[in-house]
Amino acid sequence: MKAVRVVDEIKEFVVREIERPAMPTGAVRVKIEAAFLPPYFEHLPEGSWRTPPRPFTAGQCAIGTVLETTQGDSPFRPRQLVYCDMYIQGSGSEADHGFIGCFGLTPAASRHLAVWPNGTFAEEFVGPEQCFTPIPDGVTAPPEILCRIGWFGTALAAFQRGGFKPGMTVAINGAAGLLGASAMLVALAIGASQVRLIGRRTNLLHELAGLDRRIVVEEAGDKTPIDFVLDCSGGEDVAKTETLAERLRRFGALTFVGALTRRASFDTSALMRNSNSLVGSFWFPHAVAAEVLSLIASGALDLSKIRAECFGIENIKTAMEYSVQKSGGLLHVALKP
Structure with missing residues (x-):
């Protein structure tokens, strides 16, 4: 063969x-x-x-x-x-x-x-x-x-491991990539009230934002409070990740599924006072694939675009x-x- x-x-x-x-x-x-x-x-x-x-x-x-x-x-x-x-x-x-x-x-x-x-x-x-x-x-x-499906499963497992709840405001860093765009669709499927996109390829971000009224492309310097950050970014630019952590509401979480190549610095005192979580998430248990397929079958996860x-x-x-x-x-x- x-x-x-x-x-x-x-x-x-x-x-x-x-x-x-x-x-x-x-x-x-x-x-x-x-x-x-x-x-x-x-x-x-x-x-x-x-x-x-x-x-x-x-x-x-x-x-x-x-x-x-x-x-x-x-x-x-x-x-x-x-x-x-x-x-x-x-x-x-x-x-x-x-x-x-x-x-x-x-x-x-x-x-x-x-x-x-x-x-x-x-x-x-x-x-x-x-x-x-x-x-x-x-x-x-x-x-x-x-x-x-593996990219949707990676995103779904990251939301689960970070304690996502329906109604949360989600920010996705690295949203223009394959994983970031997949994560955006998953966030909508599981009940995010708003999905805020951060990334370098602004043309792709605006294409994604046209899919649903709950999607927002962030401008530089945006300080909107957020409940959940899904960080899909790679490379050495840790500044966006550090700033997003500072915007977390109390009990909010930042979950990493990307591959930053530099160490990030966080204000651990602020994280402690706000009971924030930093969570790493790699791939997903095999059973999560069936959950993704259930979201697709129900129509909640829309693959039409x-x-x-x-x-x-x-x-x-x-x-x-x-x-x-x-x-x-x-x-x-x-x-x-």
């Missing part, structure tokens, strides 16, 4: 014909319908990340159709449409988490990635049963749109360049075998 591979001594993706992956006990095999291609994937072949043993098939969140399982009592059945989550970890409290077909966050993740090295950028994907979530009948969005640019596996180089240059806001890139 055809697959996008990461191989030794080549610092870019290559397309190869490989054998169908084997089926370990507890595995599910799916035919890939569409896989999400985030812009940061351009760095995966370069060799600086803690990846599965090379060669391996790259991959991220995907939608697939079940072909077979190894367990007679499996909850999955042939021809069933499922969401494929690449997140993998052990059952204890040790930091050993990572993503199949991508990277591990700690050395301990290597043992999982050695067992499950190959991701979804292929005609078929084989993964552990816990990584799959059925798509309910009420969800009608096409696979190339649904493959973004999300757009996907689709490319075939054989066009991975063009697809990757397009994702880096164009992804953001409501637009993402999907691979379709």
Whole structure:
């Protein structure tokens, strides 16, 4: 079968014909319908990340159709449409988490990635049963749109971990990115009274603001009090994050899902007096995917404005360049075998 591979001594993706992956006990095999291609994937072949043993098939969140399982009592059945989550970890409290077909966050993740090295950028994907979530009948969005579920799930888990309550005023820092725009839609779906957008690409922010009267694009120097900050930003600009923390109402929370590369400074005395929380949130438990799908099925999470640019596996180089240059806001890139 055809697959996008990461191989030794080549610092870019290559397309190869490989054998169908084997089926370990507890595995599910799916035919890939569409896989999400985030812009940061351009760095995966370069060799600086803690990846599965090379060669391996790259991959991220995907939608697939079940072909077979190894367990007679499996909850999955042939021809069933499922969401494929690449997140993998052990059952204890040790930091050993990572993503199949991508990277591990700690050395301990290597043992999982050695067992499950190959991701979804292929005609078929084989993964552990816990990584799959059925798509309910009420969800009608096409696979190339649904493959973004991981970004909605990341946002939903961050709101849950930060103690979000309906009616809160939410600020999203880094709102023009794929995660920030996804978080905005999730905030509306779970009952935010207002969503305030902060980001560099103002054209995308104003496009997002046109979706709902509850969305506001903040101007420089805005001091509107807020209940919840979701920080999706990356890079070295910590000033916005520090200022947003100072605008939190009492009992408000700032939850980090981005990757700032500089240390931020906070007035811990003020945080203490206001009972504010600073919370880190990485990815989400597998069960959250079903919650996202329930929001979609109910109509609360509206995907009608999300757009996907689709490319075939054989066009991975063009697809990757397009994702880096164009992804953001409501637009993402999907691979379709």
